[in-house]
Amino acid sequence: MQFETPNGPVTFDIHHLVVAGWTGRDQDKVQHHIDELAAIGVAPPSQVPLFYRTSANLVQQSDHLEVLGAGTSGEVEPLVIHAKGALWLGLGSDHTDRPLEAHSVAASKQACAKPVADMLWPMDEVKDHLDDLELHCDIRENGAWVTYQTGTLSSIRPLADLVTAYDLPDGGAMLCGTLGAIGGVREGEAYRMRLTDPVLKREITLEYAMTTLPVIA
Known part of the structure; x- marks a missing residue:
């Protein structure tokens, strides 16, 4: 895959993808979310x-995503790539099949492609102020853009700790x-994300729209 960086384009062969879950830094909030999901059968x-290994070919640089059936949704997430001996920071969406999540979170992570932005920053350039970086996601509902997620990386476990814990x-x-x-978590017609x-x-920035494919039997 090719990415733009502050120092020019780079090309990386990504052959390993993992989705880190339950990474909130406030453990009371994490437990509250676990309890909420348990109440609906997750x-x-x-x-x-928890680290969910998924197929590396799910990573896509695309402004269009095709999904099977209603109920899938994206999530704005920091993306860390370990390539050529260095760490890079980018932006991606953990698009997930929510109905399938009630049966298996791991299977739900595998069911959808993961759109990623085509820009990366060297981790060395941001590691001293990572907690100040801002994530934002808008979704399009009924033709209008609405704020869906917003906050800073200070609410997510330190990225270096996650990379080390998994040994990326x-x-x-x-x-x-x-x-x-x-x-609340819900489907959108399109997603517009940024890491500032x-x-x-x-x-x-990352933006993509969705096409819902019919579920037939």
């Missing part, structure tokens, strides 16, 4: 955080967790 995680290999990519959904660095005055 099994609690075996450990916190060279050629690996990790989606590192997300923020609470304003108004208020210190270095720059941002990474």
Whole structure:
């Protein structure tokens, strides 16, 4: 895959993808969310955080996503790539099949492609102010854009801790967790996301629309 960086384009072969779940830094909020999901039939995680290995070919640089049936939804997440001996920070969406999630979270992660932005920052450039970086996601509902998620990386476990805990290999990519959904988790017609660095005055953006494929039997 090819990415733009502040120092020019780079090309990486991504052959390992993992989705980190339950990565909130406030453990009371994490437990509250676990309890909420348990009430609707989603099994609690075996450990916190939990790392879901998924197919590397789910990573896509695309502005259009095809999904099977209603009920899927995206989540804005920091993306960490370990490539050529260095760590890079980007932006991605852990698009997930929510009805399937009630049966198996792991299967729900595997069911949808994971759109990622085509821009990366060297981790060394942001590691001293990671908690200040801002995540934001809008969704389009009934033709209008509404704020769906917003916050800073200070609400997510330190990214270096997640990478170390999983031992992310060279050629690996990790989606590192997300923020609470304003108004509840739900499907959108399209997604518009950004990762903003208020210190270095720059941002990474990601936008994609969805086509829902019919479920037939």
